[in-house]
Amino acid sequence: MKTIADRYNPQEVETKVYQDWEKAGYFKAEDQSKKPPFSIILPPPNVTGFLHLGHALDHTIQDLLIRWKRMSGFNAMWLPGTDHAGIATQTVVEKELKKQKILRHDLGREKFVDEIWKWKNEYGNRIYNQMRRLGDSCDWNRATFTLDEGVSAAVKKVFVSLYKKDSIYRGLRLVNWSGPLETAISDLEVDHVVTKGFMYHINYPVDGTGELLTVATTRPETMLGDTAIAVNPEDDRYKHLIGKTATVPLINRKIKIIADTYVDKEFGSGVVKITPAHDFNDYKIGKTHKLEFINILTRKCEMNENAGVYQGLKVVDARKKVLEDLKALGFFVKEEPHTMSIGHCSRSGAVVEPFLSEQWFMKMEDLATPAKRVVESGTIRFEPESWTKVYLHWMNHIEDWCISRQLWWGHRIPAWQCEACEKFTVAETTPTVCEHCNSTKLKQDEDVLDTWFSSALWPFSTMGWPNESPHSVETQKTFYPTNYLVTGHDIIFFWVARMIMMGQEFKKDVPFRTVYIHGLVRDSQGRKMSKSLGNSIDPIEMIDKHGADALRFSFLAHLFSGKDFKFSEQRVEGYRNFMNKVWNASRFVLSNLQDFKVPVEGVKALPARAHLSVFDHWIIAKLAEVEKQVHDALENERFSDAATALYQFVWNQFCDWYIEFTKPIMNSAAAEEKQTTQLVMAQVLNRMIRLLHPFCPFITEEIYTNLPIKGQACIIDQYPTVLNDKDFLAFASKDAELEVDMVKEVITAIRNIRGENRISPAVKLNIRLGVTQDDVQKILSHNKSAIMNIARLENMEIGADGDMNKCAVAPIAIGESRMKVIIPLEGLVDFNEEIKRIQKTIEKLEKDVGLLHGKLSNEKFVQNADPDVIANDRILLQQSKEQMVSLKDALTRFQ
């Protein structure tokens, strides 16, 4: 038998343990198996990214599920992957090249994309290796990248198929535009920042009347693109001007004065300039009133030829110049401070401009209908359930999705424009002739697809769809739909909803059964983790310092139904301590099994009932309890309940009591009794370690290797449940629970008196247990040595109360049993502390008695309350009264 180090050192074991798992192939799932399938697809992190705490939380939950199911006899498959993350990756590589003074456009598309591939090949495995540090038990053979050939084929097939049924179309629309990146970006990539700016009031002369209309705007430079002025139709101040025209200062364009209820009479001046090509609201008005759309910006967000003399200026400079000129020409009225929220590009930091451009769109309404239905019907369940409403609310207000991006990194749109007829030919393979005019002059669209397009297909594209090879077919048959999708609530719309739609459309089935939504990881004060705040924490650093198991456990033990997770290193340290506790408890057991004869039946070996100590029966009862708690909690995704139940079993039952109770048996008892306890101890530890494994896999695997009774490896050994463990758990005993509770109460009472009277643990006490009931006397004398050992006693008498003169007294009542712990204090302490202690107890009892008496003398309570509750209260009242009497008596003995 090996011995293990006296302090748990995660660094020493984690790498080795992980390599052993991987070498043995325990993470691999079978395409075909007699075992029931259980599958999870990992939300793919950015291929060039680092593992952050959000991933760590997300992965810990998934790994817990996978390991639990794997141990529970399932063909558990966890499919890892990485995302090409269009904008993010392109930006990173672009920045790197800039350091070498190389610009993207200098390289050209092909060479630049080659550079990104180089980057991907160099750093693409970094995050996988970080995942290994966390203990992720993914089936690495199935690892997929979003630009892999198979996934690309799926993307093309889906695009073409949706285009053919008119669900994908091309259109001129206003989109969020990032100037530095020269691309449209999704709403997800826009950060709204509350900014202090100004509201500028500007006069527009009304043609022919000599009147001036004062408009209020935060963006004076956009007046160069104005094509109307709008007022509220009910606004008496301006009613007479509706239908007339006004002149835009600086560029002298004649524009209509129109009426629209969108205009708020109370806000600003009640007059709004309309710039349909540069504002989302104005765009809508422009559409309804059929206004002209004048674009005044270039793709780099500089002023274009429509801006006249302002051409070439950046937006902010144009604003300055426009204001100067307005002042010079007398059109400027005033400026007022104004707070507004401005969209910024999350990648470049630049202000996002609404920009009119040709883009590809996906019609969402038809796709949304079946996707709503599967959630409404409960085929897909959100956990926590409240996200269902959020999801449906969004689906009911869904808008078409701009799927094209003006980037180079990503899935290029499979559409070819004809130079002759300008129409598009959309196909999975490069077409040779235009399908409209048979011209051969075709040019592929320059744009790539939004990253979320390929993500939407992820649950089935990773399983080989649409390839029809046997492997692909079997994989899909076995593992689709998956069981869980685990992710944060920030991407429900961008990802979860779209996967559901695509699953329905192309697989005619949901992509997953349960969507488990966890909160986002924040710092200990609840702030977002960000570089600028300097509060971000690297999970790898946490693993280096405290071990992966401690990090994982700290997540699982504090994961409360979808709430944001406030991370604190202190808490990780707490669970590091717990890991050490597990380690040392195991060490204790192993050191006491040196002479243990391993039964040939191994884990099936059962103790001979006759020789089981009451403590053995008791710990098995507690084990049965925790097995049930853990199972119920995991089945209901109450991960923190499971973690907490295990924590308490290990620390408060196994370590605090069972180990202490067994010490005397190990040291002095008869060989037969010792052997039985050894067997129970080995069996309980074995189960405890297996129960803990999905939560903290490394330490448990390492301990498991050293156990005398064990299977092949903890990771694939059976997960204990009250069902599959029933033979062993049959040794649990209710009587033993009652008996041990009694012993624990007595010991606690003695410790309590010791503590409050500050009697040193070094002082061995002489005590008396006042008991009149025969059966209670019997139980206590049975357990005399245990009590004496643990409570550190010199002598212990059991019998009548005797002389309680100058004694500390603690009454105990368990069920029908009554006893008193009586400790003579003469010569040990100053009595004042004990008098205070007793007085405090009496006060508490008086309060209780008053309360209970009040309740029980209330006729309505007696009439209406549950009989059990009444009976219980009656017993409590009687007990409290008895205890009060004996304590009052004890108190008089000090005078």
Next chain:
RNA sequence: AGGGAGUUAGCUCAGUUGGUAGAGCGCCACCCUUACAAGGUGGACGUCGCAGGUUCGAAUCCUGUACUCCCUACCA
């Protein structure tokens, strides 16, 4: 503005059918008791946001209200 969530100990949070409020951390005191000082034992600390209502009884159910957070859309 619309939608969602929350308010319980100093901090982070449990509290499943209403029946005298719990855990971990932190704090205080005492202890190196032969697995563990990353430990042990004991202790202090709560008007359950506020106000009503239902009930014999409310942290829990109902109504109102204050505050906080998140999401979506944002007023030119």
